[in-house]
Amino acid sequence: MNIADGTQVASHIQHDKPRGLARWLFATNHKDIGTLYLWFSFAMFISGGVMALGIRAELFSPGLQFWQPELFNQLTTLHGLVMVFGAIMPAFTGLANWMLPLMIGAPDMAFARMNNWSFWLLPPAALLLMISFWVPGGAAAAGWTLYAPLSTQGGMGTDLTIFAIHILGVSSIMGAINIVVTVLNLRAPGMTLMKMPMFAWASLITAYLIIAVMPVLAGVVTMVLTDRHFGTHFFNAAGGGDPVMYQHIFWFFGHPEVYIMALPAFGIVSQVIPTFARKPLFGYTSMVYATSSIAILSFMVWAHHMFTTGMPATAQLFFMYATMLIAVPTGVKVFNWVATMWEGAMTFETPMLFAIGFVMLFTIGGLSGVILSVAAVDIQLQDTYYVVAHFHYVLVAGALFSLFSAVYYWFPKMTGKMYSEKLGQLHFWWSLVWFNITFFPMHFLGLAGMPRRIPDYALQFTDFNAIASVGAFMFGFGQLIFFYNMVRSIRHGQPAPQKPWEGANTLEWAIATPAPYHSFVVAPQLEVGDNGVILEMKGGEHH
Amino acid sequence: MRDNRILLKKLLLIACLMFGFAWALIPMYRVICEVTGINRVVKADAAPAAGSSIAPGVPVKLVFDANVQAGLPWQVKPLVRSMMARTGEFVRVDYEITNASNRRVVGQAIPRYLPAAAGPYVHKLDCFCFKEQAFAPGETRRFPVVFVVSRELPAELSELTLAYTVFDVPGKVAS
Structure with missing residues (x-):
């Protein structure tokens, strides 16, 4: 059977490349939609970054310099929401859109029209978030977690945020359904589940997590909405509700969400490190099982975000031990990456640099996570800058670095051009240094007791805050290097060979560069090794 | 194509069930806390057992x-x-x-x-x-x-x- 018959795009697929605005507005091609996702998330990354710089500018010195506390709280809230739902999640969905069909030999994503919807829902949601700054009362200011009772009291900015979350939720659920169906139903013959690339595994498991928990977030913010406007008392203690209940439901979503932002990163570095170490991924099967067990465990640890809510000691102990348990499969992954590099013939092109940076810094973030998992310690560190340092190590040096790694790694395949290696390496070292200057001092601030989400602070915190603010501005400006490199290379880059990386051996490198607009119209016959390594390929025509 | 549709429906069903699950968590938490008693942070004074007279002052x-x-x-x-x-x-x-x-x-x-x-x-x-x-x-x-x-x-x-x-x-x- 021609596998293209198995998708909705069968009739479109023979068409030429559409042109102009219509190409993007009515896009059904997975590569076009992937490109849209990636540019959208870059725009959101810049917007959220500007908010972060607003926060760091205010915190450069004690006292109130630039913003009133209300606006400062709005900045921290929107920075979190924009980065999580606007930058990181769409970037991973975009990469999955671009690369999954190429990596598993599918002609396109399973539901091409739905794919278009799931992207085009994002800009209106982002718009709702952005315009909420200018409505009476300003944007939501309850923190990205939108804790009740703060969120049940805010102005209409909170309503806009709730609607934006509904739309983002629908978008990411549709995107996730597309990924699950594509990976489960559209793999080329020979690309079996236990052979497919780790990136496909990570995307599949992440998609399942999204389908399972985004509806829970939609449910809980709907309860906030009905509490605000329709007289319910889910979280209103005066009406018999319970504000702590909000935290329980939110974090039932929130902790799997952490892994929604981490697992695809694990998938990316599991492709990049074997390529540049020129060795097969160490312990492929254990990687698959480690990823799955992290996903399952992520449903059982939510209350470690709530150690100070007056939980009984029994519950604290349960969630503490369950959380520590996650360090085991995560450790398996880190050791597997290190073992993959061990005695490998490594070269250090930009994707590999970002991947190694990921492994080192993510591990630091993981270890501070283990420290925070100890209930007795967490009670001291809850809502301090130690937590801020911890989750920026896993989200900036984790998720974001893996995204940079992925974009540099697949840039030649996507565009047919080489990026500037010199600028790429500058981008990496610049980001690495200033990232650490920004976030490492926050550990000390947190241990000394500086609370997060506060626009002013006691004088003894001044020095470390000044260092962090300088680091943040330099880190932010460094991202312009990346932007310049991308735009310039797309226009004037050297033509890329089909296989720009010597050690690359998964399916996307077996086809022409740039990847043809309609690839794998006829499914290839494959013989595949662990982690999607192509041993033999027959057929697989494209237009 | 039929396989894709079936899987789509199953996944949509999971999403809808999880939306319902968020709402079901409210009574579930209450019942779990009542049954296990783990959330009894404030304990009411035990009422004196029926029939017991108040001890006379000494x-x-x-x-x-x-x-x-x-x-x-x-x-x-x-x-x-x-x-x-x-x-x-x-x-x-x-x-x-x-x-x-x-x-x-x-x-x-x-x-x-x-x-x-x-x-x-x-x-x-x-x-x-x-x-x-x-x-x-x-x-x-x-x-x-x-x-x-x-x-x-x-x-x-x-x-x-x-x-x-x-x-x-x-x-x-x-x-």
Whole structure:
């Protein structure tokens, strides 16, 4: 059977490349939609970054310099929401859109029209978030977690945020359904589940997590909405509700969400490190099982975000031990990456640099996570800058670095051009240094007791805050290097060979560069090794 | 294509069920907390078992005392040194406190029970030790202490002493 018959795009697929605005507005091609996702998330990354710089500018010195506390709280809230739902999640969905069909030999994503919807829902949601700054009362200011009772009291900015979350939720659920169906139903013959690339595994498991928990977030913010406007008392203690209940439901979503932002990163570095170490991924099967067990465990640890809510000691102990348990499969992954590099013939092109940076810094973030998992310690560190340092190590040096790694790694395949290696390496070292200057001092601030989400602070915190603010501005400006490199290379880059990386051996490198607009119209016959390594390929025509 | 549709429907069903699950969590948490009792942070006093009569009051000797640490400007004395009372009945006793210095000071009284085991059985209704007290230079004031000695007082505690120590609160000046 021609596998293209198995998708909705069968009739479109023979068409030429559409042109102009219509190409993007009515896009059904997975590569076009992937490109849209990636540019959208870059725009959101810049917007959220500007908010972060607003926060760091205010915190450069004690006292109130630039913003009133209300606006400062709005900045921290929107920075979190924009980065999580606007930058990181769409970037991973975009990469999955671009690369999954190429990596598993599918002609396109399973539901091409739905794919278009799931992207085009994002800009209106982002718009709702952005315009909420200018409505009476300003944007939501309850923190990205939108804790009740703060969120049940805010102005209409909170309503806009709730609607934006509904739309983002629908978008990411549709995107996730597309990924699950594509990976489960559209793999080329020979690309079996236990052979497919780790990136496909990570995307599949992440998609399942999204389908399972985004509806829970939609449910809980709907309860906030009905509490605000329709007289319910889910979280209103005066009406018999319970504000702590909000935290329980939110974090039932929130902790799997952490892994929604981490697992695809694990998938990316599991492709990049074997390529540049020129060795097969160490312990492929254990990687698959480690990823799955992290996903399952992520449903059982939510209350470690709530150690100070007056939980009984029994519950604290349960969630503490369950959380520590996650360090085991995560450790398996880190050791597997290190073992993959061990005695490998490594070269250090930009994707590999970002991947190694990921492994080192993510591990630091993981270890501070283990420290925070100890209930007795967490009670001291809850809502301090130690937590801020911890989750920026896993989200900036984790998720974001893996995204940079992925974009540099697949840039030649996507565009047919080489990026500037010199600028790429500058981008990496610049980001690495200033990232650490920004976030490492926050550990000390947190241990000394500086609370997060506060626009002013006691004088003894001044020095470390000044260092962090300088680091943040330099880190932010460094991202312009990346932007310049991308735009310039797309226009004037050297033509890329089909296989720009010597050690690359998964399916996307077996086809022409740039990847043809309609690839794998006829499914290839494959013989595949662990982690999607192509041993033999027959057929697989494209237009 | 049919396979894709079936899988799509299944996944959509999971999403809808999880949306419902968010709402179901509200009663679920309540039931789990009630069944396991893990959320009973505030415990209601156990009601006396039906049919049990209230124990009759027994006599108890009360001794009142007060002391001041060296160097502090207070004179504190109870107007009654000791008295007999019955458990379960209101007892009122007055203390007289003088600020012997020529400055305005704020004092805080700290109670002490002898034997210490008697502490939980003394239920105070009013006491000057509940809050800080401000004094003008040389001012003398009388303060009441109203309390009940619980009927559950163990029989071996037939005599108990209530003693106060008064400290001045540093950094606070009476206005």
